[in-house]
Amino acid sequence: MNLLYFAWLRQKIGKGEETMALPDGVASVADLIAHLKSLGPGYADAFAEDGRVRVAVNQKHSGLDAKVAADDEIAFFPPVTGG
Amino acid sequence: MIVSVRVQTQDFSLDAEVAALTAEGDPGAVAYFTGHVRKEGNLSSLTLEHYPGMTEAEITRMAQEAASRWPLTGVTVIHRVGRLAPGDRIVLVAVASSHRRAAFEACEFLMDYLKTSAPFWKEEARNGESHWVAARASDDAAMNRWRK
Incomplete structure (x- = not known):
């Protein structure tokens, strides 16, 4: 998987992008967030409030129940504030 | 239909953009909106971040959605x-149409969309x-009125 982090998620996690093998037992975005939270305090802080995080799977807005696969691009970001 | 979607650091020329937008299709109406950084006393700068690839794709998809709802001859969206x-x-959203009301409505629709769904973040x-900057519920409410 290619994981992307934007805005304050990038700052809390300390990087904007990383490649990761699909972890065992991870089938959905919610599973992936639970796994990421276990990786360290930066991740735990970034995902502390699930309600403040949005996700895109393969560049399409998605929900927590969306399926994830090994070759997906998955991006996490705050609610958007452009315009 | 002319569709021009650009995410760029540099400023843009309104005259040049309107000229390009009206080069085809003989539109009788062009509506545009520009957004500006507010001159608030203690604000020294605003830095915008986007999701390269998805941002452009989302805006293009929404320009096509606007074209399916209103009779448009062109859409230009530039976001710095x-x-x-x-x-x-x-930001610039400019919409060309043969009808004034379509141009106004499509321009507003695209701005509401940009505020709520296009992946940009302001610091x-x-x-x-x-x-x-935190997202505002009023922007979501503005977008909801367009949902069919």
Whole structure:
């Protein structure tokens, strides 16, 4: 998987992008967030409030129940504030 | 239909954009909106970040959605990223149509969409400190009125 982090998620996690093998037992975005939270305090802080995080799977807005696969691009970001 | 979607650091020329937008299709009406960085007392800069690839794809998809709802001959969306100063232009949405009402409505629809779904994030610098701008529920409400 290619994981992307934007805005304050990038700052809390300390990087904007990383490649990761699909972890065992991870089938959905919610599973992936639970796994990421276990990786360290930066991740735990970034995902502390699930309600403040949005996700895109393969560049399409998605929900927590969306399926994830090994070759997906998955991006996490705050609610958007452009315009 | 002319569709031009650009995410760029540099400013844009309204005259040049309107000329390009009206080069085909003989539109009788062009409506446009420009957004600017507010000149608030303690705001020193605004830095915009986007999701390269998805941002352009989302805006293009929404331009096509607008074209399916209104009789348009062209849409131009330019959104700036990087560091901007108070007074700088942030965004241009320009819509050309043969009908005035279609141009006005499609322009507003596209701005409401940009505010709620296009992946951009603003970080403000005030008094030497940076913070990320929070999303506003009023923007979501504005977008909801277009849902069918």
